[in-house]
Amino acid sequence: MNPLRDISRHLVRREVLLVLVIIGGVWSVSLGARTISLGDILTGNPDVWRIVLLSRIPRLVSVLLAGAGLAVSGLILQSILRNRFASPGTAATIDGARVGFVLAVLLIPEAPTLIRIIAAAVTALAATSLFVFLIGKIRYRSVVVVPLLGLVLGNVLDAAAEAIAYHFDMIQSVSSWLVGDFSMIVQGRYEVLLISIPLVLLAFRYARIFTIAGLGKETAGSLGLNYGTTVVLAVLIVSSITAVAVVVGGEIPFIGLVVPNIIAIVHGDNLSRTIPETALLGAVFLLVSDILGRIIIHPYEIPIGLTMGVVGSAVFLLMVMQGRLDGSR
């Protein structure tokens, strides 16, 4: 037995992950330009409390919600597309959200966050639906077809966003808004992320039918599942979660790709049982990356888009090279 696998089997369990979230959460709250200890909070120092409530807690909550939401989105996409390389980042969802976000920001600069989210969600939905539709049409059967189609469709959408940004001469601003980064999150700027809680709960509720849909159209149909409706529901949930995360926190690569695969290696593919673990591991994974980015060059920060890019690509390449991941399921 592979010792790494043994360790991960014990590590990737609800109770352990929950403890990790709490430890990481306390650590995250204490980190910043001013170090805050648990004692400071308990003694009720009003200055400390203001910092905690205004900036530290909002940041912690955003990171946890974005991580959990994106990981669950990846899991749902992998199930309905029956491909382990599917994720919001590889199924054009993030690229779609980017187009709507850029359009909303540049055309109606004074629009409230909610309008930006709706715009991003609409384009993310359109892009993901197009992606799912095209996947069904492509005759070329290989597991690579999902990341490849994602790459191509993503590039087309990116070109659209680029043309809009170029037109407004805002390439650098757009590029920096879109880098996954939670350092600017304060009270009043993150609350919309709470929308992803009911969305994730909705995913929990329908986990069973997503699992059945993952058996394939024919099998699912013969088991009495309305396959089309299930796919539409899945795409809706995934697009909305991704849009909210992109508008509030920027683009965070790999989390939706790597986390569901770790869970699947350890726990298999029954979503009713693995969705809670996926959400928790997603939250822990993003929280650890966030903390890493905050301590490496303290008191400066590395944005989470970069730390996740490095950590995520390393983990993913390792999984691919070790042959843990052949894509089919």
Add this chain to the structure above:
Amino acid sequence: MVHAKARSNTRVILIYSAVAVLLLIMVTLYIGRGVTTTNAAYYLSRRLPKVTAMILAAGGTGIAALVFQTVTGNRLLTPSVMGIDALFVLLQTVVVALSGAEAVILTNPHLGFVVSVVLMVVFASTLLRVLFTRQQDGGGMTRVLLAGVVMGILFRSVSGFVQMVIDPNEFTVVQDNIFASVNNVSAPVIPLAAPIMAAAALIIIMHHRVLDAIALGRDQAVALGVNYSRKVGLLITAATVLVASATAMVGPLPFMGLVASNIVRHSMTSWRHRTMVFAVTITGVAILMGVELVRDFTGSVIPLGTAIKFMGGITFLALLLRGEQ
């Protein structure tokens, strides 16, 4: 059977002659538009380098894509899918961030070109060597492609971070470099790039029979007397030099090579590299020239690279949907 083949060969020759004529017309239009006896000297001095750069870049990218596909035995694998465009953007961004916009490496076109090409070739050949040595099992190509896609995402996130922190004035320098355009091709680079690219292309053309053998697969190629690993190494390096020079000269042209080579493979009756190398050059240049002409005539502000990315992506989607594999 023989008759049918002969007829379709004639058709192929006809098609590519038509494309070549079209290309000539486009080149004439591009160079000759609005030229009078008084302004000819100035117009030509501006436009001839642009046309030369376009021919070199599009031809080089197309040939490189063709070689990559043959060597990997996969029609979807091209240097740009492997993340070489994202690498170029990263290099440009990092150089500006580290050394500032006035750095010699940026103001001296020759030095900038050489450094970009060398870094890209070193990176790409290292990555490819690592990946191809593990290629024996069936999943090899899947891994190569995935690794390329992942590298692309990684490079983009690093570039995104660096672009976020650099000075906006310096960013405009980055922006000029990372968006493909024939307008900012510096004429002095061409005499340096042209012989390098011509040499690389010549190596590939001289190996057209070897490429035909490699297209049959590793075992067949070895059985036919090809020193497989040496020849593959040489050809991949030549292709990387081509694509790196093209990118360093005009900027990244995503999907350009992929689309040109797939159009050629689709339209040809036989996949002999002797003809395909020329067909892919003509096709590539015609695509780039066409897009540039449309931009020119409509006065579009959309950067050439963005237009190519958009249209190339859509063409590639169409190819995927038609099940060309």
